[in-house]
Amino acid sequence: MSWADNLQDASFRGIPFEVRTTRDAVQRALVQYEFPYRDGAQIDDHGAGPRQMSVAAVIYGDNYLVRLERLLEALSAGGYGELVHPVFGVVSRAQVVDYEISHDAEHPDACEVQIRFVEGDQPVVFFARASTRQSAQAVSTSGQAARDVGLGAFGRTMSAVRGQLTALRDRVAVLGQLDAITRQVRGTVQGVLTAGMDALTYPTSWGSDIATVITGVTNAPSAALDRLRGSLSGWSLVRRALFPSDARSGALARPVISHSPLPALARTDVPATVQARLLALDHVERERAIALAEAAGALLELESDAGTLTPDDLATVAAQTREALQAAITSARAVLPLEDAYQVGEALRDLAAAVQAAAEAVIVARPPLIERTVPADGNLQLLAHWWYGDQARWEELARLNPSAAKQPILREGCRLNAYSK
Known part of the structure; x- marks a missing residue:
């Protein structure tokens, strides 16, 4: 095989051109150490x-x-550009x-352009980190x-499962099952407009409708995101709305099939009607x-502004x-x-990694959480003034110490959770 x-x-940068010759070169950074009365040199390869x-x-050509x-x-534009090398x-x-x-x-309708390129590496960023909001x-x-x-x-x-439903009876049964799923999911939120397409005939439109309805859960009530601030109550509210604990409140039961390492849609013992429901x-x-995960991202964005x-x-x-x-x-x-399954799994893993990174960024951005000893009898406002010079931070101490928030006076020697600064 030849080139x-x-x-x-x-x-280069999307502008095509013909090539007569190319010449590529790479030079290694070598440092030579030579010693008296000794032939040769020691070579240190720096890459x-x-x-x-x-x-x-x-x-x-004419043009x-x-x-x-x-x-x-x-060629005159600054910065890096994408070059398609002919070889x-x-x-x-x-x-x-x-x-x-x-x-x-001798060639009035042609010219030759000798161009020298150098390949750049990814930039090295020192001490840079995305903000917690980012x-x-x-x-x-x-x-x-x-x-x-x-x-x-x-x-x-x-669409592949639909092709297996050749009997009219099976198609009607699947449409009924999928319609029941649609009604049950829509029952968790009101006021969301959808296209109303059925999952069997228009699977992509149905899937978009389900995404719209479920996303609406995190927006109802309208103050849900505000409730995320200050405690886990708002988070628990959204989580319970998305994942009901029993069938009467919206949980969806799966049909029981025999255990097998193969996915359901690759098995011959699982009817197409069951495959469609699964x-x-x-x-x-x-x-x-x-x-x-998106609700978690909203919570973490709120926490990046004012940690509670x-x-x-x-x-x-x-x-x-x-x-x-x-x-x-x-x-x-x-x-x-x-x-x-692999593509979906990778996308969900990336999403989980993004949530983890955002949570770590919010935690690291705050001062370390330590235990402090109450120096004298007093309330939380007085402690906030002693420790931080800002009595308004008593609310922060109350959140970190729920039991202490209920006591009008804290005795000397008590230990409380508090930020180091």
Whole structure:
């Protein structure tokens, strides 16, 4: 096999050009240690330098001047650009070093541009860390990505199951089951408009409707996010709304099938009617977990502005979110085909990692939580003034010490949880 078999169309920043020759070079950074009365030298290899690429680009044709101007604009722009090397393929961080244009009297409608590139590496950032707000907002981005991956997997697999329902009786039975799931999920929230498509005929539209309804749970009542601030009561409210504890309040029961390491949609002993119901329930489970993760992101964003929850509370939020996402991953493995289950699982893992990173960022941004000894009899306002010079922080001490908040006077020698500064 020669390089001509895999030759690629060269371009820089999307501007294509022909190539006559290329020349690539890499120089290693070597340090030589020489010693008197000793032949040779000790070589210390400090690594390879950046790859240097010289390209002889050829522009020709009746409109060569227009093409040349476009290429020169791309070469003159500052910063990195994407170079498609004709032999080695994509170089994502190519920096133009210089270029030289040559015209020949024998070729009035052509020119040659000698371009030197150097390949850059990823930037090294010292002591940089995303803010707590940015970390919390990243949860929303990861949640939407997981939702898109899950919706695509649901649409593909439900369409495949629909092809197996050849009998009219089976189609009617599945439509009834899926309609019951829709009514039960919609019963958890009011005032949300949906397209009203059925899951069997329009699986993607149905999946979007379910996502809209479940997301509405975290917005009802309208003050839900405000209730997240200050205690875990708001978080518990949203969590109970998304994951009802019994069937009467909205929990969805799964059909019982025999245990097997194979996913349900890859087994021949599971009827298509059961597969369709399992697939719908899996989608509902996933959307609830994603909605819970987004609620956790909203809580952590509030905490990044004004911390009110203790590190243990934040750890509880992250742990409960990971638990819900793990259940969704397990459900996807049991139902979806292998490739779809892997893609969905990876997206949910990324979402869980985003929640974990956001919780850690909020916790680390705060001073360490320590135990302090009450120096003299007094109330929480007085202690806040003694320790921090700000009596308004007594509310913080009350949250960290619920039992002490109920006592009008704290005795000397008592030990309370408090931030170090």
